Amino acid sequence: MTEFNPVLRLNQQTEGFGSVCDPFSGPPNYTYTPEKCSKDSIQIGEIPNVLQRFTCYEDFSTGNCIGDGRFLPEASYMMVRAYSRSIQNLINIFPDLQSLTQCSFVNDAFMDIFWHQCEPFKASSRMLWASMLSLSIVMVVLLLLWVAKAYQNRGGSFSVCSIIPRPT
Template sequence: MRKISIILKQSGNIDGDQAANFLASSSDKLSYAATSIKKQAQTNRNLAGKVLRIMYILTSTTIGLSLGFATALTVFGVLRFRRVVYTLVILCWILTIICWMLFGTYFVIERLSGDTCTALQDFRQNPDNNSLSIILPCNELLSVGTVLTDVSTGLFEVINQVNSEISTLRANSLPGLKYVCNPFSGPPDFRYQPKDCPAHSIPIGDFPKELKMFTCSDTGEAKCKEGFITISEYNVIEAYTTPVQNLLDTYPEMENLVNCQLVKDAFSDILVHYCKPLKKHIKTIYVSMLLLSIAMMVLVSTWTSTTRHEQHFLNGSVKPNIEQ
């Protein structure tokens, strides 16, 4: 859009200046919006990274301490260091509670990730009727489709007009001039199909290069030979064909944007490379946390019962014999 704006300003036309100013302001707005989206995405990425690091540290620390304290509890329990055992029992109960909390957290994450992947799959198949449509702008972009159709129609007619002029030139003075490729199908669809162009046609952006060999080196029209065009005429043609080619170069991106293809491709990448591994790994973690929680609870319950039984035996079962 900036390139087109610069070329239109160089043309010196009043309408061209107005269009150039509109394109320049629109380009600035798009750049500002893109920068805002990038900053927001980076903020969300950093936040997600911090949460994941905290979860990793908390999980690793809990597992390490649980295994260490469980081993220490067993060793000191066998050696009957009661005071140490009492302290370890309390610490192990705390770690057991944390293990259960982590198990619940990972279990919920696994369910949410599964539902999210299912929603992404449904969106890829039917983006118009999906729960994610509420938070995604794809429905809003559908209304822009008519504008894109107008652009396609306009470009189709411009290129046809250029080819009509080329036909006249070929018939009169420039028989070797090549036709311009029209990458759009006919009405009513006006689909962008650049691969269907004739073999000997050229892109409209290369049309000035084609005319270069038929351009006079002298600026004076009177000195131009028959079958040649002046440099001023060449400059006007170049000024108009270059923006058209720029529009054609960006057309696939505009089409993908309107069709929300960027979002669909991102979701496809997530579904192929992340959903199944994520679900598998989270399930492995929460199953491991479940087994660790059960093992810790059984171990701590056993030693709690053992210490209570020993304390009861020492306090109640052995009484002094007092003679009257």
């Protein structure tokens, strides 16, 4: 009698599949190079098609799995499907976005809007900076007061600001 080995079964079912295509080079450059993917590699958007055969679709009347899949619940499959489609869509538009960043017309337009036509944004960023500065100052003052109170509670006293009378 043979024992069921899910890893062996998974390896047998995934034979013939290549690696997942990663069109970006490694650190430190992270450049987009779609030609680096081999012909037998799987596009990120195709991952759900590969995982579909390993997915357990639940029969709501019986609660049992329908199909050959025994490894991946249907909810996880749907999440992987949404993520892989989103990432593939971003990869598909990446060359266009990259060319827009190189376009001086687009850069000049954004800089003009930011520096000359967007006073509310400048005012908001200054207010944000001022509020962060005031919060930092208040936190430092509170930290110093906390340290002084801890020192006072340990038995030390500050003769100038002590409210507990000293025995003479």
